[in-house]
Amino acid sequence: MRASSGLLGRDLIARALIILVMVVALLFVLFPVxxxxxxxxxxxxxxxxxxxxxxQVFTAANYRILIEDKEFLVAIRNSFIVASSVTLISLVxxxxxxxxxxxxxxxxxxxxxxxxxxAYLTPTSLLFIPLSILxxxxxxxxxxxxxxxxxxxxxxxxxxxxxxxxxxxxxxxLEEQGMIDGLSRLGAxxxxxxPLSAPGLAAVAIFTFTGAWNExxxxxxxxxxxxxPHGAACxxxxxxxxxxxxxxxxxxxxPILCPADDPLLRGAAxxxxxxxxxxxxx
Amino acid sequence: xxxxxxxxLFAYALVLPxxxxxxxxxxxxxxxxxxVSFTNLVVGGTGxxxxxxxxxxxxxxxxxxxxxxxTIVLVVISDVFKLAIGLGLALLVSQKIPARGLFRxxxxxxxxxxxxxAFLTWRVLYQPIGGGFNLVLTKTGIYPEIVDWLGQRxxxxxxxxxxxxxxxxxxxxxxILAALQxxxxxxxEAARMDGANAWQRFRAVTWPGIKRVVIITTLLSSIWTANxxxxxxxxxxxxxxxxxxxxxxxxxxxxxxxALGRLPLSLLPCSPPxxxxxxxxxxxxxxxxTSRMER
Numbered sequence: 001m002r003a004s005s006g007l008l009g010r011d012l013i014a015r016a017l018i019i020l021v022m023v024v025a026l027l028f029v030l031f032p033v034x035x036x037x038x039x040x041x042x043x044x045x046x047x048x049x050x051x052x053x054x055x056q057v058f059t060a061a062n063y064r065i066l067i068e069d070k071e072f073l074v075a076i077r078n079s080f081i082v083a084s085s086v087t088l089i090s091l092v093x094x095x096x097x098x099x100x101x102x103x104x105x106x107x108x109x110x111x112x113x114x115x116x117x118x119a120y121l122t123p124t125s126l127l128f129i130p131l132s133i134l135x136x137x138x139x140x141x142x143x144x145x146x147x148x149x150x151x152x153x154x155x156x157x158x159x160x161x162x163x164x165x166x167x168x169x170x171x172x173x174l175e176e177q178g179m180i181d182g183l184s185r186l187g188a189x190x191x192x193x194x195p196l197s198a199p200g201l202a203a204v205a206i207f208t209f210t211g212a213w214n215e216x217x218x219x220x221x222x223x224x225x226x227x228x229p230h231g232a233a234c235x236x237x238x239x240x241x242x243x244x245x246x247x248x249x250x251x252x253x254x255p256i257l258c259p260a261d262d263p264l265l266r267g268a269a270x271x272x273x274x275x276x277x278x279x280x281x282x
Numbered sequence: 283x284x285x286x287x288x289x290x291l292f293a294y295a296l297v298l299p300x301x302x303x304x305x306x307x308x309x310x311x312x313x314x315x316x317x318v319s320f321t322n323l324v325v326g327g328t329g330x331x332x333x334x335x336x337x338x339x340x341x342x343x344x345x346x347x348x349x350x351x352x353t354i355v356l357v358v359i360s361d362v363f364k365l366a367i368g369l370g371l372a373l374l375v376s377q378k379i380p381a382r383g384l385f386r387x388x389x390x391x392x393x394x395x396x397x398x399x400a401f402l403t404w405r406v407l408y409q410p411i412g413g414g415f416n417l418v419l420t421k422t423g424i425y426p427e428i429v430d431w432l433g434q435r436x437x438x439x440x441x442x443x444x445x446x447x448x449x450x451x452x453x454x455x456x457x458i459l460a461a462l463q464x465x466x467x468x469x470x471e472a473a474r475m476d477g478a479n480a481w482q483r484f485r486a487v488t489w490p491g492i493k494r495v496v497i498i499t500t501l502l503s504s505i506w507t508a509n510x511x512x513x514x515x516x517x518x519x520x521x522x523x524x525x526x527x528x529x530x531x532x533x534x535x536x537x538x539x540x541a542l543g544r545l546p547l548s549l550l551p552c553s554p555p556x557x558x559x560x561x562x563x564x565x566x567x568x569x570x571x572t573s574r575m576e577r
């Protein structure tokens with residue numbers, strides 16, 4: 001009797017401890033997010049003069065100012081142009097390369113694989129000075145084209161590596177059958193391998209898009225305010241201290257959060273889906 | 283042309299675009315950076331060969347020395363915290379706990395957020411006027427005075443580390459959790475039968491099961507933290523008076539007032555992990571692939 005009630009007591013304490021740890025962890029993780037959201041809903045005077053954990057007056061004014069702000073909209077549009085172009089280009093170029101590396105045997109394959117990996121692991125902070133000189137020489141400084149170009153430095157290696165895994169999961173026999181039916185090699189790639197790797201392609205696309213959308217360092221160095229993707233728009237304002245010091249600018253952050261946030265999570269889901277697709281081997 | 287040779291040509295033709303683009307956009311700039319480090323090139327000027335003068339300058343530069351030290355401190359301390367928090371929470375989530383799925387998704391939130399959003403948010407939290415932390419500390423009476431977290435030398439680095447841990451621990455958490463879920467439960471049952479206590483079970487079953495993942499995560503996380511530009515740039519820009527100056531931030535903060543040759547050179551210490559990793563492409567490719575996905 002006593003032993004069992006003692007055990008029950010220990011169980012209760014253990015449960016209470018677990019819940020306590022969970023609460024502390026959630027506070028640590030969620031407080032910054034909460035603060036960001038709540039500040040974006042406050043009036044400027046409330047943000048600084050009487051800071052509080054709960055706004056006295058809720059306002060959507062910050063968001064309205066943001067949406068009416070031409071520069072913000074231009075930044076969002078530029079981000080969109082850059083990120084989707086980078087995604088498109090690297091998907092096409094990387095699928096060709098990944099297909100070649102998965103399906104064929106040739107002499108410099110190992111070397112090329114290493115080069116791609118090395119490129120991926122080379123820090124952007126090491127590259128940005130020579131890259132900015134290169135871009136300036138090509139007369140692409142302060143243009144979206146230049147930015148698209150340099151973003152390939154990180155998007156190409158990752159896409160190639162990731163696509164290799166997806167392509168390798170497509171059974172070779174399917175392709176051979178297709179070629180017996182009269183498809184060329186490229187035809188086999190476009191008609192058989194790519195459609196079968198669709199979830200993988202989507203995952204890579206979302207991943208690349210997010211990476212380009214969030215990039216800051218290169219955009220900061222290569223682009224001046226007028227065409228900056230939104231990642232660079234805020235910290236690059238001439239008095240960017242003030243960017244944080246006014247309500248509207250602070251509200252800036254929440255809407256940015258959403259578009260980049262969702263695809264990533266969805267991408268993770270697709271990644272899992274991709275795994276399943278690959279595992280159904282004839 | 284034989285069919286075999288034709289196929290070879292075709293294979294090369296397919297990889298060629300990637301090789302050319304990476305040669306032009308990564309290899310060439312890298313070599314150029316090394317060349318520039320031997321010249322006195324400045325923005326808008328033409329450089330002259332000056333031998334090792336830049337290297338000598340850096341060796342004697344106190345900012346460079348503190349950048350080395352700060353980068354090491356940032357990487358080591360934040361990795362230790364990320365490991366502790368990530369491992370602890372992964373162990374917790376692998377137990378039977380209430381609302382597990384929801385809890386897990388909430389924990390991933392910092393990682394799912396774009397870096398610049400995360401660090402700008404932390405910057406607002408640290409503000410002396412209207413900042414969230416000061417509000418909580420003064421309201422609850424834990425610490426009655428207003429602290430300028432990012433503005434004084436003593437607290438700037440811990441503040442940067444805290445933000446970096448917040449943003450980075452979910453990756454550790456999810457990697458370790460995945461490894462934990464691959465450990466067969468029979469092993470735990472067997473250990474329990476043999477009378478192993480919780481600590482012994484951890485040492486004999488859990489740790490061997492997650493060791494590899496912890497090592498790979500440590501390597502990746504160290505590379506990312508050492509090269510992460512956003513965290514320090516958005517929080518302190520390396521200040522106050524270089525207290526948080528790290529490698530990736532130094533060149534851009536010095537960009538306009540220094541000879542270019544000194545800048546890329548300063549970052550060469552960041553690259554050894556690259557060469558180390560490229561020497562084992564197989565293992566690292568798998569690791570990078572999975573981990574980039576988690577991101």
